[in-house]
Amino acid sequence: MTDTLLSVRDLKISFHGASGTFDAVRGVSFDLGREKLGIVGESGSGKSMTGRAIMRLTPPAAMVRAERIQLGEVNILSASEATMNDIRGRRIGLIMQDPKYSLNPVVTVGEQIAEAYRIHTRSSSAQARERAVAMLGAVQIREPERVYRMYPHEMSGGMGQRIMIAMMLVSEPEILIADEATSALDVTVRLEILNLLNDMVQKRGLGLIFISHDLNLVRRFCDRVLIMYRGRVVETLKASDLDQATHPYTRGLLDAMPRIHTPRKRLPVLTRDAAW
Amino acid sequence: MSTASKGLTAWLTTEEPNSARHATLQNIWRVWSRFASNPLGVAGLVIILLLVFVAVFVPWLAPYSPFEQNLRETLMAPNGQHLLGTDELGRDILSRILWGSRITLSIVAIVSVIVAPIGLIVGCLAGYYGGWLDTILMRVTELFLSFPSLILALAFVAALGPNLNNAIIAIALTQWPPIARLARAESLSLRNRDHISAVRLMGASSLHIVIAHIAPLCIPSVIVRITLNMAGIILTAAGLGFLGLGAQPPSPEWGAMVSTGRRFMLDSWWVGTMPGLSILFVSLAFNLVGDALRDALDPRQE
Amino acid sequence: MNTATPIIEIEDLTVTFGVDGDERRAVDGVSFSVNRGETFGLVGESGSGKSTILRAITGLVANEAKVMRLAGADIRKTRGKDFYRKVQMVFQDPYEALHPRHTVWRQLMEPARIQNIQGAEARGHAALDAVGLSRSLLWRYPHQLSGGQRQRVAIARALMSDPEILLLDEPTSALDVSVQAEILNLLCDLQDERGLTYLMVTHDLGVVAHMCKRTAVMQAGVIVETLGVDALVHGGATQEYTRKLIAASEAYGEDPHDAAQARA
Structure with missing residues (x-):
């Protein structure tokens, strides 16, 4: 972790509705290097909204304020929409939970990957095609030439997620945001996808923001973990030090999970403190 | 805002309603606040309410009788005495339009009352039961759909005899199939939802499920669809009137008025234009309300 | 439980989807039995036929x-009124499982109305207390409740007919971890109180290990093996697929120290 790819300071996101103002994110700060950074939280913690704000993809009703969201030399807060379009996909990739919603159903997956490459590099279509096939191979798809011609509905969940990863990595971004990217997958498939992501991060030296609700998964997979609760980062830890977590929320989450090997009669229930 | 109305708003928006009635009123309030946030929808609603108001109080509002002829004042351009001018028999056009609102409104009301239940019943039964019942009901529906609605209405009126009541029945006959199709599509997707499965696991009969669970959930989209179709209904009624197959003279039906106005189009434009504008505004209003209702009743907003 | 009597007996159950020529067996000759109070x-993974x-x-x-055979009654052909009283189901997504336009109270009264249950109001209040829901939520709609509250309403609704068997279809997988703990505890308590x-x-193998005594492992419509949870957890699985499933769950799931302790 030598250089900082992305720096976020005091990020605040709020929604103004008929029933008053709702603060989804209330002052989040972190730096991302060439590492796997996990953002963990329950529903409503603001973890996904934080990921969206980095790409400036928050819903129109959201008010985003921050002291700084800096990607290299670009200030995301004040960048033009054209700059942002260039950043999305080329410099920051986003993988979401369900690849079905992220892929165009009437275009073959290979063409979509090639298209993503062409948009950001202005290369010839032959080059792009070659590159897309190579990328399919890189995400460990057997027979990439055949899969190139397949449509999204012909994919299983695991394969769809590989395609998404290929599409996001083909333009060689600096940062990859995975928002619950493995939550819908079966455990055996999840294992393969995580190994693949890990491989990609190591080989290409990119920064990965891994947003998830699964504390156990993040602690085993990531280098560093931010634990979010109701729009705030309550604790930042090295993943391997999660057992030394001091915040009662983190501790409560850890305790509430059923364990395979040490059965307990009852699961401890998290008591929430309004002051967190 | 007075303290009383503040208290009412708080009562309507509190997170802890304390009776079934309270919860229902809150629900209505939520739909209304979403509707009210759409200015075009509100504008449409104002026009429709105005139409209702006029229809109810027209004896006191209309300056002249709609039927009284005055052959000395035929085809007068709009002036201080006759705000919208007079027609070829010297009748006051404004009064005729105001009285015509009753006809328009009754067409709209009667058609909805006939169409909504038929469409809902046919669609929900076909969608929920499926199988041969679905096949039969949908083939019948498609039979009706395969003709343009005006042509079908024309055929019915020709067979039944040209008058307003027959026109209304004819329009209703052409308007239920799209509603049935809509209700069927909704029922099909509702049929396999978990909350319907849960009711089945309580041992409920299929009929109970259709009546108490499927049909009520289809009603919002049916209401929206009917409201959006109102414009079409009004135009079809006007079309039948225009062709002389709807309301018969001297009844001040707007379509029939446009039809008469056609003969004087070149030198007395107001005779056809004024009722034409009325048709335009009212059908536009129904469309706007329908659009706003669609957004307001959409549970995904919540 | 040596003296227990089976309350659920299933033998050679097959479910076929699709029409002639393009048939797919979602469940293929499955047999198991469950004892009273167990x-x-x-x-299994998605598509294994477990929910089917x-x-x-x-x-x-x-x-x-x-x-x-459930609770002594043969249900292959018909299911009587009694079946719907004795057997209830809790679904994965509680928002989907509740009527979107009925209040909490009406959700509870619906089974009472259909099954003609006497003293429905008293039972409704008892069911609410049993699942730990406050009376102040009585007149809310599902969209005004949290995920955990919704699942509690769904469980309370299932309790209305005083069932003997609850079929739980991934009852906590749509919920947050801390809420999952509450619901699993609630299910354990209800089982103790009512002998469900x-x-x-x-x-989720963690949930199985926490809740179950015995489990069947399914793959592609077939039960690969049926084994005690102790055996499942402590390496007693005999089938290749079961071992693969456990390994995958442990690789990025289980608390590493916990797993290490168990192996030691």
């Missing part, structure tokens, strides 16, 4: 079986 798990078994038992999907029998479908 929690029996059905574990629950839907077959309730008659929501057509099926064939040599034996299908649970047939629980899940993909």
Whole structure:
């Protein structure tokens, strides 16, 4: 972790509705290097909204304020929409939970990957095609030439997620945001996808923001973990030090999970403190 | 805002309603606040309410009788005495339009009352039961759909005899199939939802499920669809009137008025234009309300 | 439980989807039995047919079986009023499982109305207390409740007919971890108080280990093996697929120290 790819300071996101103002994110700060950074939280913690704000993809009703969201030399807060379009996909990739919603159903997956490459590099279509096939191979798809011609509905969940990863990595971004990217997958498939992501991060030296609700998964997979609760980062830890977590929320989450090997009669229930 | 109305708003928006009635009123309030946030929808609603108001109080509002002829004042351009001018028999056009609102409104009301239940019943039964019942009901529906609605209405009126009541029945006959199709599509997707499965696991009969669970959930989209179709209904009624197959003279039906106005189009434009504008505004209003209702009743907003 | 009597007996259950020529067996010759008061798990990945078994038992999907007996009654052909009283189901997504336009109270009163239950109001209040829901939520709609509250309402609704068997279809997989703990505890408490029998479908081995005594591991419509949870957890699985499933769950799931301790 030598250089900082992305720096976020005091990020605040709020929604103004008929029933008053709702603060989804209330002052989040972190730096991302060439590492796997996990953002963990329950529903409503603001973890996904934080990921969206980095790409400036928050819903129109959201008010985003921050002291700084800096990607290299670009200030995301004040960048033009054209700059942002260039950043999305080329410099920051986003993988979401369900690849079905992220892929165009009437275009073959290979063409979509090639298209993503062409948009950001202005290369010839032959080059792009070659590159897309190579990328399919890189995400460990057997027979990439055949899969190139397949449509999204012909994919299983695991394969769809590989395609998404290929599409996001083909333009060689600096940062990859995975928002619950493995939550819908079966455990055996999840294992393969995580190994693949890990491989990609190591080989290409990119920064990965891994947003998830699964504390156990993040602690085993990531280098560093931010634990979010109701729009705030309550604790930042090295993943391997999660057992030394001091915040009662983190501790409560850890305790509430059923364990395979040490059965307990009852699961401890998290008591929430309004002051967190 | 007075303290009383503040208290009412708080009562309507509190997170802890304390009776079934309270919860229902809150629900209505939520739909209304979403509707009210759409200015075009509100504008449409104002026009429709105005139409209702006029229809109810027209004896006191209309300056002249709609039927009284005055052959000395035929085809007068709009002036201080006759705000919208007079027609070829010297009748006051404004009064005729105001009285015509009753006809328009009754067409709209009667058609909805006939169409909504038929469409809902046919669609929900076909969608929920499926199988041969679905096949039969949908083939019948498609039979009706395969003709343009005006042509079908024309055929019915020709067979039944040209008058307003027959026109209304004819329009209703052409308007239920799209509603049935809509209700069927909704029922099909509702049929396999978990909350319907849960009711089945309580041992409920299929009929109970259709009546108490499927049909009520289809009603919002049916209401929206009917409201959006109102414009079409009004135009079809006007079309039948225009062709002389709807309301018969001297009844001040707007379509029939446009039809008469056609003969004087070149030198007395107001005779056809004024009722034409009325048709335009009212059908536009129904469309706007329908659009706003669609957004307001959409549970995904919540 | 040596003296226990089976309350669920399933033998050679098959569910076929699709029409002639393009048939697919979602469940293929599955047999198991569950004792009264027991929690029996059905574990597997998506498409293994585990949820389909629950839907077959309730008659929501057509099926064939040599034996299908619940609480002593043969339910292969018809399910009487009694069946719907004794057997209830809790679904994965509580928002989907509740009527979107009914208040909490009306959700609870619906089974009472259909089944003509006497003293429905008292029972409704008792069910609310049993699942730990405050009376102040009585007149809310599902969209005004949190995920955990919704699942509590769904469980309370299932309790209205005083059932003996609850079919649990991934009852906590749509919930946050801390809420999952609350719901699992609640299910355990209800079982202790009422002697309920649970047939629980899940993909989460942690949940199975916590809740169940015995479990069947499913793959592609077939039960790969049926084993005690102790055996499952402590390396007693005999089938290749079961071992693969455990390994995958442990690789990025289980608390590493915990797993290490267990191995030591």
